Amino acid sequence: MNTKNNKRYKINCEKIETAFLTLILNHKYEDITISQIVRAYYSKSDHWKRDYFGTRSYDAIVLFTEGEIEYHFAHKNVVARKGDILFLPGNMPYSGKRHTDSVAFFVLDFTCVSGQELEKLSAPAVIT
Numbered sequence: 001m002n003t004k005n006n007k008r009y010k011i012n013c014e015k016i017e018t019a020f021l022t023l024i025l026n027h028k029y030e031d032i033t034i035s036q037i038v039r040a041y042y043s044k045s046d047h048w049k050r051d052y053f054g055t056r057s058y059d060a061i062v063l064f065t066e067g068e069i070e071y072h073f074a075h076k077n078v079v080a081r082k083g084d085i086l087f088l089p090g091n092m093p094y095s096g097k098r099h100t101d102s103v104a105f106f107v108l109d110f111t112c113v114s115g116q117e118l119e120k121l122s123a124p125a126v127i128t
Contacts, residue, residue, distance in 0.1 A: 036111045038057075053094060054094070055093050059110055059112060061088075061108045062108075064085070066100075066105075067082060070097050071094050079126070084126050090111075
């Protein structure tokens with residue numbers, strides 16, 4: 001791995017950490033503890049869409065590296081674009097539509113200590 005990629009990775013990690021802390025502080029939680037990182041993956045697609053309302057198995061942090069997706073939730077719509085970080089609660093139904101030719105993002109699926117679920121943080125939230 002070259003230095004340029006390492007530098008990009010460090011910036012992304014710092015941005016995720018800052019966004020996560022911002023989300024917590026804005027919702028008056030002092031701390032949140034991730035009990036398990038379930039998986040981390042990268043996805044790039046020119047056909048991403050979710051026509052139906054469904055839930056995720058886990059809470060997720062999504063870092064967008066390309067494109068734009070509009071997510072639809074029961075009481076709120078959010079748009080996530082390149083450079084944004086999206087927090088998705090595992091039990092909150094959503095659908096979504098891609099607004100660009102393609103989208104790409106990193107996903108970190110995780111669980112929190114009981115009682116600290118993202119759903120209690122009024123997520124979904126997009127940090128730009």
